[in-house]
Amino acid sequence: xxxxxxxxxxxxxxxxxxxxxxxxxxxxxxxxxxxxxxxxxxxxxxxxxxxxxxxxxxxxxxxxxxxxxxxxxxxxxxxxxxxxxxxxxxxxxxxxxxxxxxxxxxxxxxxxxxxxxxxxxxxxxxxxxxxxxxxxxxxxxxxxxxxxxxxxxxxxxxxxxxxxxxxxxxxxxxxxxxxxxxxxxxxxxxxxxxxxxxxxxxxxxxxxxxxxxxxxxxxxxxxxxxxxxxxxxxxxxxxxxxxxxxxxxxxxxxxxxxxxxxxxxxxxxxxxxxxxxxxxxxxxxxxxxxxxxxxxxxxxxxxxxxxxxxxxxxxxxxxxxxxxxxxxxxxxxxxxxxxxxxxxxxxxxxxxxxxxxxxxxxxxxxxxxxxxxxxxxxxxxxxxxxxxxxxxxxxxxxxxxxxxxxxxxxxxxxxxxxxxxxxxxxxxxxxxxxxxxxxxxxxxxxxxxxxxxxxxxx
Amino acid sequence: xxxxxxxxxxxxxxxxxxxxxxxxxxxxxxxxxxxxxxxxxxxxxxxxxxxxxxxxxxxxxxxxxxxxxxxxxxxxxxxxxxxxxxxxxxxxxxxxxxxxxxxxxxxxxxxxxxxxxxxxxxxxxxxxxxxxxxxxxxxxxxxxxxxxxxxxxxxxxxxxxxxxxxxxxxxxxxxxxxxxxxxxxxxxxxxxxxxxxxxxxxxxxxxxxxxxxxxxxxxxxxxxxxxxxxxxxxxxxxxxxxxxxxxxxxxxxxxxxxxxxxxxxxxxxxxxxxxxxxxxxxxxxxxxxxxxxxxxxxxxxxxxxxxxxxxxxxxxxxxxxxxxxxxxxxxxxxxxxxxxxxxxxxxxxxxxxxxxxxxxxxxxxxxxxxxxxxxxxxxxxxxxxxxxxxxxxxxxxxxxxxxxxxxxxxxxxxxxxxxxxxxxxxxxxxxxxxxxxxxxxxxxxxxxxxxxxxxxxx
Numbered sequence: 001x002x003x004x005x006x007x008x009x010x011x012x013x014x015x016x017x018x019x020x021x022x023x024x025x026x027x028x029x030x031x032x033x034x035x036x037x038x039x040x041x042x043x044x045x046x047x048x049x050x051x052x053x054x055x056x057x058x059x060x061x062x063x064x065x066x067x068x069x070x071x072x073x074x075x076x077x078x079x080x081x082x083x084x085x086x087x088x089x090x091x092x093x094x095x096x097x098x099x100x101x102x103x104x105x106x107x108x109x110x111x112x113x114x115x116x117x118x119x120x121x122x123x124x125x126x127x128x129x130x131x132x133x134x135x136x137x138x139x140x141x142x143x144x145x146x147x148x149x150x151x152x153x154x155x156x157x158x159x160x161x162x163x164x165x166x167x168x169x170x171x172x173x174x175x176x177x178x179x180x181x182x183x184x185x186x187x188x189x190x191x192x193x194x195x196x197x198x199x200x201x202x203x204x205x206x207x208x209x210x211x212x213x214x215x216x217x218x219x220x221x222x223x224x225x226x227x228x229x230x231x232x233x234x235x236x237x238x239x240x241x242x243x244x245x246x247x248x249x250x251x252x253x254x255x256x257x258x259x260x261x262x263x264x265x266x267x268x269x270x271x272x273x274x275x276x277x278x279x280x281x282x283x284x285x286x287x288x289x290x291x292x293x294x295x296x297x298x299x300x301x302x303x304x305x306x307x308x309x310x311x312x313x314x315x316x317x318x319x320x321x322x323x324x325x326x327x328x329x330x331x332x333x334x335x336x337x338x339x340x341x342x343x344x345x346x347x348x349x350x351x352x353x354x355x356x357x358x359x360x361x362x363x364x365x366x367x368x369x370x371x372x373x374x375x376x377x378x379x380x381x382x383x384x385x386x387x388x389x390x391x392x393x394x395x396x397x398x399x400x401x402x403x404x405x406x407x408x409x410x411x412x413x414x415x416x417x418x419x420x421x422x423x424x425x426x427x428x429x430x431x432x433x434x435x436x437x438x439x440x441x442x443x444x445x446x447x448x449x450x451x452x453x454x455x456x457x458x
Numbered sequence: 459x460x461x462x463x464x465x466x467x468x469x470x471x472x473x474x475x476x477x478x479x480x481x482x483x484x485x486x487x488x489x490x491x492x493x494x495x496x497x498x499x500x501x502x503x504x505x506x507x508x509x510x511x512x513x514x515x516x517x518x519x520x521x522x523x524x525x526x527x528x529x530x531x532x533x534x535x536x537x538x539x540x541x542x543x544x545x546x547x548x549x550x551x552x553x554x555x556x557x558x559x560x561x562x563x564x565x566x567x568x569x570x571x572x573x574x575x576x577x578x579x580x581x582x583x584x585x586x587x588x589x590x591x592x593x594x595x596x597x598x599x600x601x602x603x604x605x606x607x608x609x610x611x612x613x614x615x616x617x618x619x620x621x622x623x624x625x626x627x628x629x630x631x632x633x634x635x636x637x638x639x640x641x642x643x644x645x646x647x648x649x650x651x652x653x654x655x656x657x658x659x660x661x662x663x664x665x666x667x668x669x670x671x672x673x674x675x676x677x678x679x680x681x682x683x684x685x686x687x688x689x690x691x692x693x694x695x696x697x698x699x700x701x702x703x704x705x706x707x708x709x710x711x712x713x714x715x716x717x718x719x720x721x722x723x724x725x726x727x728x729x730x731x732x733x734x735x736x737x738x739x740x741x742x743x744x745x746x747x748x749x750x751x752x753x754x755x756x757x758x759x760x761x762x763x764x765x766x767x768x769x770x771x772x773x774x775x776x777x778x779x780x781x782x783x784x785x786x787x788x789x790x791x792x793x794x795x796x797x798x799x800x801x802x803x804x805x806x807x808x809x810x811x812x813x814x815x816x817x818x819x820x821x822x823x824x825x826x827x828x829x830x831x832x833x834x835x836x837x838x839x840x841x842x843x844x845x846x847x848x849x850x851x852x853x854x855x856x857x858x859x860x861x862x863x864x865x866x867x868x869x870x871x872x873x874x875x876x877x878x879x880x881x882x883x884x885x886x887x888x889x890x891x892x893x894x895x896x897x898x899x900x901x902x903x904x905x906x907x908x909x910x911x912x913x914x915x916x
Contacts, residue, residue: 212738
């Protein structure tokens with residue numbers, strides 16, 4: 001490892017230059033006018049991978065191309081070696097609103113310890129760190145203990161619509177022991193993190209219809225149910241006073257936090273007062289018996305995302321509205337099943353709905369929650385790699401959001417994902433002035449270099 | 459009366475011509491481009507009143523002018539005679555959408571037994587019927603048993619904003635025994651009606667604010683209250699399972715229906731199945747223990763008029779919305795007081811509001827409910843006039859809507875209002891193809907002629 005550490009140190013400035021070259025491509029997948037920029041970025045990436053010593057190719061898709069780069073097979077090798085896939089994406093979020101940027105989004109600039117530019121942390125800096133670690137192995141002639149295949153796509157910010165098809169078509173080639181993803185976050189520079197679980201989701205649109213048209217509340221009010229009132233009463237019954245979702249069976253499959261997990265969560269930096277002030281709420285509120293960290297990552301929720309009914313303008317309009325609608329999402333945790341939850345929610349809403357209105361329920365596609373055991377050999381190996389590189393004890397975190405592709409990796413490649421994010425909370429992902437901490441860039445390279453050693457020993 | 463009846467009969471066709479002249483003015487008070495049309499209509503009305511034999515004048519206001527026309531004082535009169543004010547309005551609703559009219563809105567046409575045109579029933583046809591009755595007295599030399607002052611304004615459809623000031627300025631001149639208004643409705647041609655009560659109103663806008671901005675429901679959901687959920691739970695508690703408003707003290711001042719009123723209501727034509735189908739609801743719903751007719755006119759209600767929160771577009775947006783808002787109105791009945799109700803609602807909402815959100819409550823101006831005793835001498839006199847003119851037993855009705863000006867008449871002139879509406883439910887007031895039944899026009903003239911005799915005897 002000494003040669004690798006030395007190589008990474010000596011090439012530090014050059015690697016920042018490489019990252020600048022990468023960030024300079026306005027590879028905005030959501031904007032059609034950037035189609036050729038995405039292609040140019042992918043082509044640059046293939047060329048860069050080849051210069052590093054990887055066998056790289058551009059794989060066309062119905063959308064933007066996917067870059068595949070593999071470590072070369074050594075001449076002679078004893079027995080089977082492990083194979084890992086590193087997933088990343090070269091597409092970026094739109095930079096708008098441009099006038100809020102302190103420097104142009106696609107003219108990367110180093111200020112202090114950070115590189116500013118759209119895509120610097122999400123995700124170019126993070127996937128480049130892994131490429132640089134492999135470059136160090138290859139350029140110093142250090143034997144890699146495993147095969148590595150990089151899969152870097154160009155549609156992550158627009159829903160990864162080509163990825164599942166690509167994984168299915170290349171199932172054999174991508175057959176692997178684990179998928180490594182650096183596209184999540186770490187709480188502070190002193191808290192490198194393994195994200196071992198994600199919440200799933202199930203979405204609903206509930207509409208109650210009453211009278212055929214909005215009615216004059218003076219002439220007719222009092223003789224018909226008000227769909228907005230019926231909706232309020234139904235919605236109000238979906239959460240109890242303890243902040244728990246009041247739908248029969250909702251918690252049946254929730255995996256309880258282990259003592260180990262709870263202990264790990266206690267190590268996370270968290271100041272309730274700061275958090276409350278940051279959110280701007282008068283008081284925090286969540287499921288009784290759980291800490292905010294547990295509530296937002298390891299506990300399921302039901303949220304009303306939107307309400308629409310009747311008159312919404314200035315002043316008053318004296319009507320009984322014809323209909324009322326709520327957008328609802330449930331966040332699910334292991335081992336809740338979206339299909340089962342959708343069924344329970346539908347059944348319960350039907351039961352709650354009074355005969356005075358007609359109910360319509362649309363359900364969006366669900367995403368399963370995800371978990372890889374934090375005590376598994378691979379997870380523990382990842383934690384050791386984090387500790388070696390960052391020089392401090394890593395933390396284990398669950399993230400409250402959903403990353404649907406990890407379910408694809410599991411379903412199609414039958415591989416677990418290890419999420420080792422290098423982004424800091426103030427990196428402004430998806431916002432103006434996105435940046436990437438260059439210490440994290442360097443430590444990320446080292447972490448990746450250690451990771452292949454640790455993972456290959458599992 | 460025979461001379462009057464004869465005069466009205468002989469001039470029937472001419473009076474319809476007069477109504478056509480009146481309807482031809484596009485006196486749309488809501489549309490600034492019709493300002494001169496309103497003035498022209500008012501000037502025509504003054505001229506017409508003078509031709510009838512009234513002392514008429516145009517009174518300018520800050521808005522559209524008010525026409526005042528008085529019966530001439532006879533040379534010699536023994537003692538005090540009663541004085542009545544007839545209120546009406548010459549302004550009309552906008553005719554849009556024009557393409558839904560079967561004939562142009564300001565080109566009045568007789569089809570079948572109705573005259574089609576904007577303003578035909580609301581309110582030109584109704585106030586002209588009273589003018590024609592007085593014309594019959596004056597032209598036949600029949601002595602009027604009372605003095606009559608017509609007050610016909612041009613701002614009724616835009617809130618009668620100049621009327622209260624005008625009433626205050628002319629309090630002495632308009633000092634009267636009662637105000638007669640034909641601007642309400644009758645259930646069927648065989649059910650002439652005295653509207654003896656109106657509901658009042660109090661309006662609210664309730665906003666709950668949670669986080670400073672919409673939050674990502676994955677990252678933060680579970681740790682903060684959802685304002686849309688808090689709102690649903692608060693609103694849901696404002697109505698109980700019996701359809702009653704669940705606000706302490708809400709019913710305290712509600713005047714119970716007398717046996718006489720209940721008996722009168724039972725005489726009203728009402729088919730529950732037809733009514734349900736007309737509204738398009740799967741089932742009627744209202745306060746238990748009351749008939750639909752009572753529920754919509756003699757019982758107070760609380761209606762949600764609108765709901766707004768978070769995301770309202772297609773599909774889903776996974777947020778905890780920063781705020782949620784409800785528009786609410788309560789319809790009030792005698793003797794509820796809007797100010798007292800506003801206070802009770804505010805107190806109760808404060809009590810229901812959880813500490814996890816911030817509550818804002820805006821209150822709109824309230825309008826008091828109105829009632830004139832249906833057994834009063836004047837009300838009974840009005841019923842006799844209806845019966846004479848229509849040849850069938852009149853009905854007593856309460857209307858569920860509010861007509862704020864009756865409170866002004868009561869407060870400023872200290873006079874009760876007798877509402878003797880000539881409009882039929884299918885007259886399309888405020889809608890395309892407004893029409894006025896010409897039988898009701900003729901019977902309305904006769905009713906007015908009888909009314910002065912009956913009222914003057916009280």
